[in-house]
Each structure stands twice: as structure tokens, then as C-alpha cells.
Amino acid sequence: MPAGESGDDLIELLFFAYRDFVGDPDRILAQYGFGRAHHRVLHFVDRYPGLTIAELLDILRITKQSLNRVLKDLIGQDYITQKTGTSDRRQRLLFCTSAGTALAGDLIRVQSRRVARALANLEAGRAMPPSAESFLFGMIEPEERAAVRRLMARRVRSAA
Amino acid sequence: MPAGESGDDLIELLFFAYRDFVGDPDRILAQYGFGRAHHRVLHFVDRYPGLTIAELLDILRITKQSLNRVLKDLIGQDYITQKTGTSDRRQRLLFCTSAGTALAGDLIRVQSRRVARALANLEAGRAMPPSAESFLFGMIEPEERAAVRRLMARRVRSAA
DNA sequence: TGGAACATGTCAACAGCACTGACATAAATT
DNA sequence: AATTTATGTCAGTGCTGTTGACATGTTCCA
Numbered sequence: 353m354p355a356g357e358s359g360d361d362l363i364e365l366l367f368f369a370y371r372d373f374v375g376d377p378d379r380i381l382a383q384y385g386f387g388r389a390h391h392r393v394l395h396f397v398d399r400y401p402g403l404t405i406a407e408l409l410d411i412l413r414i415t416k417q418s419l420n421r422v423l424k425d426l427i428g429q430d431y432i433t434q435k436t437g438t439s440d441r442r443q444r445l446l447f448c449t450s451a452g453t454a455l456a457g458d459l460i461r462v463q464s465r466r467v468a469r470a471l472a473n474l475e476a477g478r479a480m481p482p483s484a485e486s487f488l489f490g491m492i493e494p495e496e497r498a499a500v501r502r503l504m505a506r507r508v509r510s511a512a
Numbered sequence: 513m514p515a516g517e518s519g520d521d522l523i524e525l526l527f528f529a530y531r532d533f534v535g536d537p538d539r540i541l542a543q544y545g546f547g548r549a550h551h552r553v554l555h556f557v558d559r560y561p562g563l564t565i566a567e568l569l570d571i572l573r574i575t576k577q578s579l580n581r582v583l584k585d586l587i588g589q590d591y592i593t594q595k596t597g598t599s600d601r602r603q604r605l606l607f608c609t610s611a612g613t614a615l616a617g618d619l620i621r622v623q624s625r626r627v628a629r630a631l632a633n634l635e636a637g638r639a640m641p642p643s644a645e646s647f648l649f650g651m652i653e654p655e656e657r658a659a660v661r662r663l664m665a666r667r668v669r670s671a672a
Numbered sequence: 673t674g675g676a677a678c679a680t681g682t683c684a685a686c687a688g689c690a691c692t693g694a695c696a697t698a699a700a701t702t
Numbered sequence: 703a704a705t706t707t708a709t710g711t712c713a714g715t716g717c718t719g720t721t722g723a724c725a726t727g728t729t730c731c732a
Contacts, residue, residue, distance in 0.1 A: 359627040360620060364559070367552070370530050371573060387717055392527070399524070399667055405680060411663065413531060418719055420681065442679045442728045460520060467519040471644065484631065484647040503571065507559055547688055565709060578690055580710065602699045602708045 361504060362485055368500050369491035376462040384455070389414075389422040391459060394448070397432055398456035402445045404437070431455060466491060521664060522645055528660050529651035536622040544615070549574075549582040551619060554608070557592055558616035562605045564597070591615060626651060 377391055384390075396411055397403055403411075409419055423446075426432040431452035437443030448456060470490030473479065479486035492500055537551055544550075556571055557563055563571075569579055583606075586592040591612035597603030608616060630650030633639065639646035652660055 359624045359631065360559075362627045362631075363620065363623050364555075366530070366533060370526070373526060389718055395524075399520075400663065406678095410659070414718085415720065416680070417682080417721090421718080424681095437679095440679080440729075444680070460523065463523050464519045467522045471519065471522075474644075482642060482644075484634075484642075484644060487644040487647070499570070503560065549689060566707095574689085575691065576709070577692090577711080581689075584710095597708095600700075600708080604709070 362488065364504065365485060365488035365492075365500075368496070369488040372493045372496065373463065373466060373491055375493070376466060377459045380458055380462065386425070387422075389418070390426060393419070393422055393426060394431060394452060394456050395459065397446045398448045398453055398460075401447050404443045404445060406443075408446065426452070469494075522648065524664065525645060525648035525652075525660075528656075529648040532653045532656065533623065533626060533651055535653070536626060537619045540618055540622065546585070547582075549578070550586060553579070553582055553586060554591060554612060554616050555619065557606045558608045558613055558620075561607050564603045564605060566603075568606065586612070629654075 374388060378388065381387060381391055392412055393408065396408060400407075405416065405419070409416055412419065423432065427434065430449050433447050433449055434444040435447065437445055470487050473490040474482040474486055489497065489500070534548060538548065541547060541551055546554075552572055553568065556568060560567075565576065565579070569576055572579065583592065587594065590609050593607050593609055594604040595607065597605055630647050633650040634642040634646055649657065649660075
């Protein structure tokens with residue numbers, strides 16, 4: 353819905369979309385004393401049970417020291433458990449406990465809601481053809497959209 | 513291009529897309545001793561010259577203390593300058609110097625390339641109809657796409 | 673069998689970037 | 703003249719990333 357259909361606008365929209373996208377779960381996580389790093393680990397272990405440490409490191413692109421810090425929290429508070437690999441006993445296979453699955457579910461729920469809303473905007477025909485721009489704009493917190501639209505309009509007028 | 517057309521896949525793709533999206537500029541910024549916070553400030557000041565501190569704080573959603581730390585770097589190294597507001601002399605209007613505009617240009621260039629590539633994928637008809645999913649997938653580093661596809665396929669098989 | 677390679681865990685130090693709380697100054701507003 | 707607003711700054715803290723070094727147990731290969 354913002355004016356210019358340039359790739360540069362997409363860059364900015366991606367920033368705003370991501371800002372609000374991570375804001376939802378952040379509020380829930382804070383109640384548990386967890387952060388985004390915990391969220392990412394919990395999410396991937398929940399969706400891909402049996403993930404190894406090495407696989408998780410490759411997905412998250414962080415060091416094992418960083419991973420271990422948050423993983424220790426999640427294991428210590430019984431959101432995740434480890435099982436020794438069967439074929440390779442060096443590996444630690446990661447699984448969510450029921451508490452872990454429940455929390456992961458709460459987190460994905462608020463994010464799904466936002467994504468669903470963004471997709472609904474597209475399908476309501478408000479954006480024809482459906483564009484990446486409209487999707488990202490729909491990801492922004494509804495009350496904030498006017499402000500983003502105003503900001504971006506300001507640019508279209510001043511620079512080219 | 514990944515299999516399931518669910519909103520949950522979009523959540524994951526947004527993670528991967530953003531991960532690679534910020535990876536490009538990070539490499540450039542490291543050469544200047546700057547981080548992501550510097551990037552965000554430089555980007556918005558470049559695109560919206562004359563932005564005030566308060567406006568920038570509202571865009572970035574950080575505290576003035578956080579902003580000030582990186583802004584001091586950018587001003588001290590002559591990438592950004594301040595001008596006292598004309599109508600309200602309390603305000604500091606922010607502008608990029610030529611060095612600032614140049615660096616901002618370099619940064620947006622690498623990100624634009626990635627976005628353009630993602631859009632090109634859509635328009636090449638490889639994704640009909642164009643979807644948010646295809647766009648986000650196209651944002652992922654090409655060499656990494658197979659790995660992401662493999663990971664996500666693994667889920668479609670195991671859980672539902 | 674013995675040594676190399678591998679998967680993982682851990683300790684310590686450090687950097688970037690957020691936060692809170694408190695306080696200061698100059699300009700605008702009432 | 704008093705208050706509010708826009709901004710700057712100091713000090714302390716937390717989360718999450720990094721590097722480098724070292725340890726343990728497992729697997730694999732010569």
C-alpha cells in the first residue's frame with residue numbers, strides 16, 4: 353500500500369515488519385525470563401524434534417558457546433530434554449518437553465496471527481496483484497501502519 | 513518453493529530471510545567498526561534527511577541512550593551532521609555527509625541486490641501465483657536454499 | 673589397537689546494543 | 703516565572719553474540 357514500488361521500500365518494510373514480528377513473542381518471553389535466543393532454540397527444537405546440536409548451530413549461525421548458554425537454561429527449566437543419539441552416541445538429540453511444546457505453541461500462535469492477518473489483507477483483494485510489499489506492510493502493527501505510510505510518503509516527495 | 517503453504521512456514525522463512533538480509537551489510541559495516549545499530553541510523557537519516565532525534569527514536573524504538581551512543585560515533589567520524597532546527601531551535605535535524613551518503617549507498621546496494629533477486633524469482637514465473645513464501649525464500653542466500661528446503665521438508669514428513 | 677577426527681561441553685574474557693534511573697541544559701510554551 | 707519539551711549524559715546492568723583454550727567421550731581409519 354505505500355506509494356513507491358521500489359526494492360528500497362521493501363528493505364525498509366522488512367525492517368518494520370521484523371520489528372513488530374519479534375515484538376509479540378518478546379512480551380511473552382519476558383514473563384519467563386527468556387530472550388529471543390531462547391525463543392529461536394525452542395522454536396526449532398519444537399518443529400524439528402531430534403535435532404542435533406550441530407544442526408541447530410547451522411540453522412542459527414551462532415557459536416556453540418552462545419547456544420549452550422540458552423540451551424542450558426531451557427534444559428535446566430525442563431522445556432527441552434536431550435537424548436543420546438542411537439546410531440552415533442556422541443550426538444545429543446534435542447526434544448521439547450510438554451512444557452516446551454506448550455510455550456513454543458504460545459509463541460508461534462501470536463506470530464501466526466500476525467502472518468494470517470497480513471495474508472488476509474492480500475486475499476481480501478486490497479492488494480492486486482498480491483505483492484511482497486503488501487505482505488510486509490500487513491505484518492506491521494495495525495496502529496503503526498499510518499505512521500509508516502506517512503514516513504515513507506515523506507521520502508517519495510523529497511528525494512526521488 | 514518449500515512444500516507446505518502454511519503460515520508457520522512463513523514464520524520460519526522470515527527468520528531465514530532476515531538472517532541473510534542483515535548478513536550482507538554486516539560484512540561491510542565490520543570494516544568500518546560499525547554495527548547494525550549504526551546501519552539503521554545511517555539508513556534512516558540518509559533516506560529521510562532532516563529527521564529529528566525524537567522521530568528517529570520513534571522509528572527505531574530504542575532509548576535515547578542507545579541511540580546516542582551510535583549517533584555519537586557517526587557524528588564524530590563525520591558520517592552524519594546535525595543542524596539546529598529553524599522553527600524549533602531545541603531540535604537537532606540530522607543529515608548525512610557525503611561520506612555518510614556514500615556508505616549508506618553501499619549498504620543499500622547489497623540489500624537491494626538481494627531483494628531484486630527475490631523479486632526476479634517471482635516474475636520469472638517460477639512461482640505462480642506470486643506468494644509471500646516465494647519472496648521470502650528468494651531472500652535466502654542461494655547456496656543455503658537447498659539446506660532450508662531440506663530442513664522444512666523434514667518437518668512436513670514428520671509432524672503434520 | 674592406537675591415534676586422528678568428530679560432537680559436544682565448559683571456562684574466561686570481551687563487544688555490541690539494548691535497558692533503567694537519575695540528572696542537566698536550553699528552548700518553547702503557558 | 704514556572705512548566706514542559708527536546709536533547710545530552712553518566713552510571714550500572716542484562717542479553718546475546720564473539721574468540722580462544724581446553725576437556726571428555728565416541729567414532730573411524732590405518
